[in-house]
Amino acid sequence: xxxxxxxxxxxxxxxxxxxxxxxxxxxxxxxxxxxxxxxxxxxxxxxxxxxxxxxxxxxxxxxxxxxxxxxxxxxxxxxxxxxxxxxxxxxxxxxxxxxxxxxxxxxxxxxxxxxxxxxxxxxxxxxxxxxxxxxxxxxxxxxxxxxxxxxxxxxxxxxxxxxxxxxxxxxxxxxxxxx
Numbered sequence: 001x002x003x004x005x006x007x008x009x010x011x012x013x014x015x016x017x018x019x020x021x022x023x024x025x026x027x028x029x030x031x032x033x034x035x036x037x038x039x040x041x042x043x044x045x046x047x048x049x050x051x052x053x054x055x056x057x058x059x060x061x062x063x064x065x066x067x068x069x070x071x072x073x074x075x076x077x078x079x080x081x082x083x084x085x086x087x088x089x090x091x092x093x094x095x096x097x098x099x100x101x102x103x104x105x106x107x108x109x110x111x112x113x114x115x116x117x118x119x120x121x122x123x124x125x126x127x128x129x130x131x132x133x134x135x136x137x138x139x140x141x142x143x144x145x146x147x148x149x150x151x152x153x154x155x156x157x158x159x160x161x162x163x164x165x166x167x168x169x170x171x172x173x174x175x176x177x178x179x
Contacts, residue, residue: 023096025096025122025130026052026130027129028049029049030132031158033045033046033048033158035158037152037154044065046064052101057086057087057088060085061082064081064083065167065171066168070080076168077171078172091107092105099134100135104116110146112143115141117173120133120135134156139155170178
């Protein structure tokens with residue numbers, strides 16, 4: 001009876017609702033997406049990288065490109081924007097469902113609070129790091145206090161693993177402001 005109770009306690013603590021160290025594989029997955037808002041596909045590109053190690057320590061980095069605006073010189077340019085989140089900071093949650101990682105990122109910016117939800121489908125590899133992304137979908141919901149409305153954006157991934165794409169404008173890079 002004592003062992004049955006011990007078994008039930010272990011099953012409750014480490015059952016299907018609780019992740020173990022083996023649930024999230026060591027991986028490095030990358031995808032480039034465009035954002036679709038209110039039926040319109042935006043011209044910007046967002047390179048998203050998910051890296052996980054040691055059974056669930058994960059980080060998510062996004063670099064935004066091609067979001068062209070007029071610069072101080074009068075030329076159209078974009079400034080690469082980098083966003084970062086991680087499980088140890090507390091703004092990223094990752095769980096494994098078969099060969100799919102369910103990722104939730106939360107945060108806020110000048111426009112309001114947002115929740116970013118993504119699904120990364122991957123091909124499992126034994127004894128190595130997972131690097132083959134086989135499917136992706138996701139998007140975010142933002143409660144924009146500035147615009148006083150809820151914004152919903154869908155991520156549209158590029159259809160091929162590697163592509164060469166010409167950007168619509170130059171990149172604006174910072175330097176030293178010498179006098």
